[in-house]
Amino acid sequence: MADSAALTGHHLIAGEWVASSATFSSDPVTGEAATFCSGGAAEIDAAVKAAEEAFAVYGWTDRETRAGFLETIADEIEARGADLTAYGAAETGLPTARLDGERGRTTGQLRMFADHIRKGDYLDRRHDSALTDRAPLPRPDLRMIQRPVGPVGVFGASNFPLAFSTAGGDTAAALAAGCPVVYKGHPGHPATGELVAQAIAAAVTKCGLPAGTFGFVQSNTNEAGEALVRHPLIQAVGFTGSYRGGKALFDIAMSRPVPIPFFGELGSINPVFVLPAALAARGGEIGTGWAGSLTMGVGQFCTNPGVVIVPQGAEGDALRDAALAALAAVGPQPMLTAGTAKGYAAAVAHTAKAATCLTTAGEAPARHAVPAVFEVTGAEWIATPALAEEMFGPAAILIRTASPEETLEVAKSFDGQLTVTLQMDAGDTEAAQALMPTFERMAGRILANGFPTGVEVADAMVHGGPFPASTNFGATSVGSLGIRRFLRPVSFQNIPEALLPGDLRDS
Template identity: 50%
Template sequence: MTNAPITTTSPIDSFQGINPATGEALPGFFQEATTDEVAQACELAAKAFSEYRKKSGAEKAKFLEQIATEIEALGDELLTRAQAESGLPLARLTGERGRTTGQLRLFADYLREGSWVDARIDTALPDRQPLPRPDLRQMLRPLGPVGVFGASNFPLAFSVAGGDTASALAAGCPVVVKGHPAHPGTSKLVGEAISRAVTICGMPAGTFSIVQGRTVAVGMAIVNHPAIKAVGFTGSFRGGKALFDAAARRPEPIPVYAEMGSTNPVFFLPKILQEKGSVLAQSYVGSVTLGVGQFCTNPGLAIVQQSPEVDMFLQEAGNTITKSQPAAMLTQGIQRAFTEGIGKLSEAEGVNVLAQATAVESFAHGTPTLLKTTADALVANPALAEEVFGPSSVIVEASSREQLLAVANGLEGHLTATVYGTDDELLEYTDLLEILEQKVGRLLINGFPTGVEVSHAMQHGGPYPATTDSRSTSVGTNAILRFARPVCYQNFPDALLPDELKAANPLHIWRLVDGKWMS
């Protein structure tokens, strides 16, 4: 598991990292985890849970901060390996490392403050008629061991020490990570950093484990193990739905919090295009191609309303995408799926390729592409709005305001939706905003959705099929709520209560006492 060395010879059932820019196999072989090894990790996590669940907020906070410190101590070795395995530029990875350590420290601060447990106290009313009220005290408690699946597009921030791991550990849940096979060396380095933090902070063995592998069997072994009580996943719809279905078939079904993709529709209203259509076209293409389009918030769908200004917008967007440069995608498999998806879209009835960058013959380069269709075609074929992961977007032209609203009404669930409009125009389209509020987890005005702030107020989730649970977020401190459940303590002696619920409030946290918030 975490301490297994990188071997220099090719053992049976092993694999290597691949440089997506060149197709070159990178140094080191990584062992495919066996079913027994996965079971051992899950059983260790279950054993650790009995102790780790009792750790105080301060102890867990120190642990998360130590993880951040150990990751930073890896220095350039981590960034160099991550670049080789992902093809992402060093500047992007440096920022992503900062986001990774920053969210660990954010959760540490959140734990020290302590009010996340949502403590609620209804004191006893022995003289109440016709029946007395018992003393009732409720707070959130950890679920149990959590299985986490690393994502391909964020080898640090959504991977081994990413938001799922950070929030699960913060909640008091041991974690078993399935490292993404696209960056096994990066995963191993970060896994070792977390393991060092476990030892330094005196956390129980099994608080964290990582298993690696390319096969579906490794991930399914985690989901199906009875010790695992929840799963966090970021990836494709197909992968997330398979895990969700497997978890539902277990003798004891468990929640799977899967972020499964989104096309994040952007609505450009007529007046704003009159004022700044050219600038918006350029910014739109910049958002589409950012990170080779491999963000879950990539604007893969744009909706406009017929007007002379739209023609100018389309021309400028097409010119801009033509000048963009193809770049290596995360894996050859992702590049193939992108190319096939563009081919399928371009052959669909009513869809035309508006513009495309010059293709580059290479191992895994994706070619930026804009496609155009009509609202009628989209209504007839809703699959046109499905995600094609990569640097592309479909522009949908509506013939009227009513048709634009019909497009919005027909959307499935997405992570985000954006509306661009002037101040007066936005007031005229409040009905559009009301529709979109029912479709997404984050609604933006005059700003592209790429870029997700890690904060207390962020919501990174949305109605199905964007996620399997629209009430949850995978970014921000509310992510901790996925891995906790409410427990009520009735008529407990004060000495037996958790500190969060004791009469004296020794942690000085905010609590709802007899219907009033107080600290």
């Protein structure tokens, strides 16, 4: 593993690196393990109280101050680029090129939010002037604006140690909105997480912001995460992770004396529907492309295309055979954590009880995965709801449908998804039109003639969907609209201008 001299192994609380008595060891793919403090309820309480104190100042900073802060974080991350790549590769087994690209995505979304808040459109400012002469009653002066909700708790994702973690999209959106962040570090990449936290801490100091604007608590137990969601000063939570973990935290958020929004992205199987004209024209090409998407990042994407719906017949067989040929060349690859690999193996074994396995790869080495593809009929899929459970890794199910009517029934069987994809040509337009009403209710993003594993950071992106893909179907964790999760509308009636937020004043 990279030289750990640059790390403290501690928590960042109120601007100080603080130790705690409990510790845990990292489990890197390569190199030696390192020791990190494992925080609990006490450390969370201290960090959240510091965030609440910081909110009294940070929540009322002007947009230019916050934009400059986000850009400074990006600069500080880039200054640590080589070390971040080294730590990330050692801890997760991800290729250095992937981590370099992910770092660019991380700094890019920080700068995107800086540009977004400078424009000010997200504030949705509205003004109804007073009508003092209106009969039978005058109308008061009304001004509305979006305001930050307060301290936000953020959980990191295992599969994106940069872009969905310490300074990832949730943190960037919350800080852009004016909300201090308390981040619960992911035990799968604690060194990478701390190095990014150091970058944020340096930016807090350079920009002269309150010390509690960002807090960072490492932990390898459930105590810290549960304490973060339960804390009465936390006003919203951003989470990316498994259905089981996210649903447990969501239930805590809903059971609080004062429930709070829990913006959980819980995964998806992202069905791909291959329509007849596209299948006839380029079935082999689609099969090969799908195999590449399925195995990208060892299948450890929440947008991994885990189900492909293909008509029965020789053309569908050709797609299947092309995919299997491409997958045969993919050897064992290391997964993010030993627990992820264990869960993947269990999910594949469970699916094998109900579906025909098309791959014959042998058992993978410890912490590694090999692709697995299964096949069922449309009728078997509909009759076996357990087949829709996510296999987090390079595994998927081919559903072979007997008719357009059965394809539609299969489409209607899916729960909420992050994405749904159409592989179609011009001759498939009518068939696609029949599916679109179902797709629109199913997913947050609908694609044509691509694969869902790329999620563009842009104004028009939606990375979310109906439950269980996410816990709030009206939100996104990628793109500028993500800032809306950490804002609430406030209306000011006949308030003197001197008391209004700066962005509402006439002068």
